[in-house]
Amino acid sequence: QFFDLLRRIVELFNEEDRETGPISGRRSRCPLSPTDSWGALLKKGRCMTVVAGKRVLITGGASGIGRLLADKLAARGANLSLWDIDSDGLERAAKELKTFNVCVHTVRCDLSDKEDIKLCAGHMRDSDLHVDVLVNNAGIVSGGYLLDISDEQIERTFSVNTLALFWMTREFLPDMIHSGAGHIVTVASAGGFTGTAKQVDYSSSKFAAVGFDEALRVELHKIGTPVVTTVVCPFYIDTGMFAGVKTRFSWLLPILSQDYVVQRMVGAIETNKRRLILPRMVYSVFLMRLLPVRLMDGLMRFLGVSKSMDDFTGRAPR
DSSP: OHHHHHHHHHHHTOTTOOOOSOOOSSOOOOOOOTTOOHHHHHHHTTOOOOOTTSEEEEETTTSHHHHHHHHHHHHTTOEEEEEESOHHHHHHHHHHGGGGTSOEEEEEOOTTOHHHHHHHHHHHHHTTOOOSEEEEOOOOOOOSOTTTSOHHHHHHHHIIIIIHHHHHHHHHHHHHHHHTOOEEEEEOOGGGTSOOTTOHHHHHHHHHHHHHHHHHHHHHHHHTOOOEEEEEEESOBTTTTTTTOOOSOTTTSOOBOHHHHHHHHHHHHHTTOSEEEESGGGGHHHHHTTSOHHHHHHHHHHTTGGGTTTTOOOOOOO
16 A cells, blocks of 8 residues: 555656657757746747757766767767866767767866866857857765765765856856757756665755756746756765665666666757656655655665665776
């Protein structure tokens, strides 16, 4: 009965999770106005972001989800700007992406450094490299108890996972507004809806990322710009960043394959999907939050979420 209830909860929150895969070849510009009727807004919600021939900037593009996303978008004809702190990884990516016959521009940037972000963005503008789609993908995790991690780890987590969203968006949003089109993608986490042990800094930074996207979405609509936003909130992904994590019920909360997540991300970008939550079970968190705190915490323990980081090792240092 308990799992039947969970299944029903997921179905209630699953209405906007019906897309089956990426779509391309449709128009991308759908001007919005704060005075639009509901009917007009629903029609405009069906418009698409076409990536072929457009420039997509991906932070954290040298490895993991960012690197695989670069492959998928290049296959669709997108020109790429990959930002990462890993110079060797960027060099490898540029060589491998040559097979797609698209323009690939790499930038070595420390996304925890606001001034470095401003400098790199300025170089792109000087080179007349306009960004059509910004994917704020870069992220880091400490994976330790709050009292065991250092001040520097906490500050760096927020610098990369949260503050970089602000600095990157402030650099590239004005040109999107001026050109009358654009798409800003925030890669957050299911950890942005519920916290767990050994993720106090990480979950907090991802809660902020979810809030960033939501407030930005409302703000862009209020000022009447056609720039759209998408927030991506996946459970653990098998990229190595969360090596060692475990799940109690893999049929409810599976460790997601990066191929699957990237495929769904591309579909979300191309269909202007405002929110992508993976897997569907994560939708149940919205109803769980209506429960008394002790009951919600008990459910999280039962589902194994509270112990998911117990054997965390993370990606080996580069």
